[in-house]
Amino acid sequence: MAFFIAPSMNFSDAVPAQFLGLLNPQKNSDPENHIFAVELDTVFNSEFEDINDNHVGIHINSLRSNLSFVPRFYDSTSGRLETLSLSSNEPMQVWVDYDGETYKVSVMVAPLNMAKPSYPLTSTTYNLSAILTETAYVGFSAATGTIAGTKHYLLGWSFGMGGPDPAINMTVLPKLPRAGGFGQIYKGVLPASKTEVAVKRVSHGSRQGMREFIAEVVSIGRLRHRNIIQLLGYCRRKKELILVYEYMPNGSLEKYLYTSDDSPSVGWDERFQIIKGLESGLLYLHEHWEQVVIHRDIKASNVLLNGDMNGRLGDFGLARLYNHGTEPQTTRMAGTFGYIAPELARTGKSSPLTDVFAFGVLLLEITCGRRPIEGRAQDTPFILVDWVTEHWHTGSLMEAMDRRLQSDYNTDEVCLALKLGLWCSHPLPNARPSMQQVMLYLEVRDHVSPATGSAASLHRSGLGFPASSLAFGVLDCRRPEGVPSHMYGELDSSYSVPRL
Numbered sequence: 278m279a280f281f282i283a284p285s286m287n288f289s290d291a292v293p294a295q296f297l298g299l300l301n302p303q304k305n306s307d308p309e310n311h312i313f314a315v316e317l318d319t320v321f322n323s324e325f326e327d328i329n330d331n332h333v334g335i336h337i338n339s340l341r342s343n344l345s346f347v348p349r350f351y352d353s354t355s356g357r358l359e360t361l362s363l364s365s366n367e368p369m370q371v372w373v374d375y376d377g378e379t380y381k382v383s384v385m386v387a388p389l390n391m392a393k394p395s396y397p398l399t400s401t402t403y404n405l406s407a408i409l410t411e412t413a414y415v416g417f418s419a420a421t422g423t424i425a426g427t428k429h430y431l432l433g434w435s436f437g438m439g440g441p442d443p444a445i446n447m448t449v450l451p452k453l454p455r456a457g458g459f460g461q462i463y464k465g466v467l468p469a470s471k472t473e474v475a476v477k478r479v480s481h482g483s484r485q486g487m488r489e490f491i492a493e494v495v496s497i498g499r500l501r502h503r504n505i506i507q508l509l510g511y512c513r514r515k516k517e518l519i520l521v522y523e524y525m526p527n528g529s530l531e532k533y534l535y536t537s538d539d540s541p542s543v544g545w546d547e548r549f550q551i552i553k554g555l556e557s558g559l560l561y562l563h564e565h566w567e568q569v570v571i572h573r574d575i576k577a578s579n580v581l582l583n584g585d586m587n588g589r590l591g592d593f594g595l596a597r598l599y600n601h602g603t604e605p606q607t608t609r610m611a612g613t614f615g616y617i618a619p620e621l622a623r624t625g626k627s628s629p630l631t632d633v634f635a636f637g638v639l640l641l642e643i644t645c646g647r648r649p650i651e652g653r654a655q656d657t658p659f660i661l662v663d664w665v666t667e668h669w670h671t672g673s674l675m676e677a678m679d680r681r682l683q684s685d686y687n688t689d690e691v692c693l694a695l696k697l698g699l700w701c702s703h704p705l706p707n708a709r710p711s712m713q714q715v716m717l718y719l720e721v722r723d724h725v726s727p728a729t730g731s732a733a734s735l736h737r738s739g740l741g742f743p744a745s746s747l748a749f750g751v752l753d754c755r756r757p758e759g760v761p762s763h764m765y766g767e768l769d770s771s772y773s774v775p776r777l
Contacts (some may be wrong), residue, residue: 278419278429280335280373281314283532284410288418292496295322296340298418311410313337315373315384317348319364330527331363333371333384335401337408346399350387361386367652368432378469380404409664413437416739422572464524470720474509474526478517489594496570497593506581506591513564524595525589527582534577545686548643551588552694555580558590559636560712563629568598571627573611575635577642615649615661619704637701637709641665644694646679662702693718 279297297316304310314336323331325341334342348361360766361369374397375382382405383397419429463476479486490511497508510521523534527533530551533543555575560722562570573595580588610617610625618634621627638649641661651659668677678691697718703709704728 278417279316280313280371280415280417280434281312282409282413282415284413285310286414293420295320295324295420297420300340306341308338310338311408311413313405313408315371316340316342317363317371329665331360332362333386335382335384337403343403344399344401346384348386349398350391351394352383361388372501375405377406417565448649459515465521473526474522474562475522477520477522478519486518490520493520493593496596497591498600500562500566500570502558502561504554504587504589505561506589525591526584527580529578530580530582530588530643533582534642535648545682545691549588549687549690549694551580551582551586552640552643554588555590555636555639556712556715556719559632560716563632563712569602569605569629571597571599571605571607571629572632573597573607573627573634574613574616575632575639576613576616577639580639618706620706628706629711633701633709633712633715634703634706636712636715637703638662638696640694640697640701641677644679644691644698645677646681664700664710667697669695669699 279299281299284298286460288303290296290304291638296302296305297314299312299314300310316334316336318332318334319330321327326336328345329347331347332342332345333348335344337343348363349358350361351357352359361706363369369391370387370389370391372385374385374392374620375383380402381400382403383400384393385394385397387394405685417431417434421427461478463478464471465474465476466475476669479490485491493508494511497506498511501507506525507523510525512519530543536542545748558571559575561573570593572590572593574592575590579590579592582588597605597607599605603630605719607625607627611627612621612631612635616635618631618637621634638661642649645661645665647661647664648658649661662725665674665677674695675688675692677695678686681746697710697715701715
């Protein structure tokens with residue numbers, strides 16, 4: 278049996294038996310394989326110059342070991358170095374460590390329930406960054422060959438990447454004011470590069486914390502976009518799960534929207550730039566990455582700001598991935614109260630359109646400077662979407678904007694943001710736009726004037742806006758007199774939220 282890291286999931290040309298379903302005679306030792314493996318070998322094979330029929334081998338691009346050793350462990354009870362039989366039918370543990378700074382590969386073995394040895398049984402030095410590709414896959418492979426009755430069982434495993442423990446001393450790191458999901462976040466500095474980072478610590482004993490840790494690694498660990506927080510590394514350290522992100526010095530958007538005084542701490546130009554950045558990030562997640570990513574927890578506190586006040590979407594602990602052209606399989610409701618789409622509350626099923634709903638609520642929140650839901654439990658709550666909708670019905674849409682901005686705003690941009698927010702938060706999922714449509718509105722607004730920028734003219738240009746939006750100009754914030762209400766997407770008395 279072998280633990281391996283490979284550049285692809287395609288092993289169609291691999292050979293079984295001694296090649297473990299990983300390589301073939303022609304490709305064995307080929308430097309283009311980009312495969313690293315640690316094998317637990319119970320069969321002697323002279324072709325690969327095995328040392329015996331009970332050894333552990335470290336492999337680079339070949340089934341011929343770069344280093345082989347007899348599996349041994351230190352028994353603290355007897356005080357002796359004991360040999361472990363790989364074919365004993367007894368469960369055992371294996372640890373494979375790699376230090377990216379020293380290039381040291383270490384392997385340790387021990388019986389089940391024994392603590393990880395303090396020192397590796399053997400180690401070698403190899404720069405794996407020269408072997409592994411940027412996108413790599415981790416897995417296990419096994420073969421029985423001609424030996425009848427041989428079986429291999431994988432009882433459990435975990436995988437993490439990171440430097441040595443002293444690189445992150447959690448006891449001295451300052452806590453950041455924002456706690457993310459199921460873990461506390463700290464500020465740290467990488468010792469080699471002096472790069473500031475955010476370090477999220479998740480309790481290993483929390484089942485929900487473990488789920489979020491895995492979701493973050495699987496989703497954000499492979500995403501690369503200027504408006505999405507980058508995961509720099511992760512590891513399982515002692516009884517803690519550690520995630521290391523790029524540091525956002527200006528913290529979350531939430532603290533800038535809700536200040537204690539009447540002066541805004543973030544102006545309209547910055548807000549609109551944040552809106553466009555989030556739109557770009559969500560479009561990447563929904564349509565432009567290799568799989569569809571549903572974030573499932575879009576809200577102001579999950580939008581982080583870098584030194585230039587550019588917004589980046591973070592906290593992917595609830596994210597789910599699925600292939601393009603298929604249906605998402607989520608059945609458990611996730612999200613934050615106030616941002617949850619009606620159909621998500623009814624069915625528990627997330628989709629890109631439930632993300633669009635949350636984005637619409639966030640868009641209104643950024644523009645209006647008010648929380649999605651306000652009020653105490655015993656009072657009738659203030660619901661932001663309903664409040665903005667009422668302003669639209671009464672022809673006073675601009676009165677919904679954040680009063681703290683005073684005259685420091687662009688009327689066309691504010692109007693567009695409010696209308697997009699209402700359209701995205703439409704109660705019917707099929708009435709909402711895709712992020713591609715939202716992008717088209719935000720991208721064309723700089724080229725549309727009040728006199729020529731009707732939705733009808735844009736529709737004729739192939740931008741694909743809904744027919745119900747053709748009754749009024751994109752930049753007109755008032756409801757024109759004499760136009761029937763059904764032209765604004767009012768389906769019946771139950772659904773009075775307009776489409777753009």
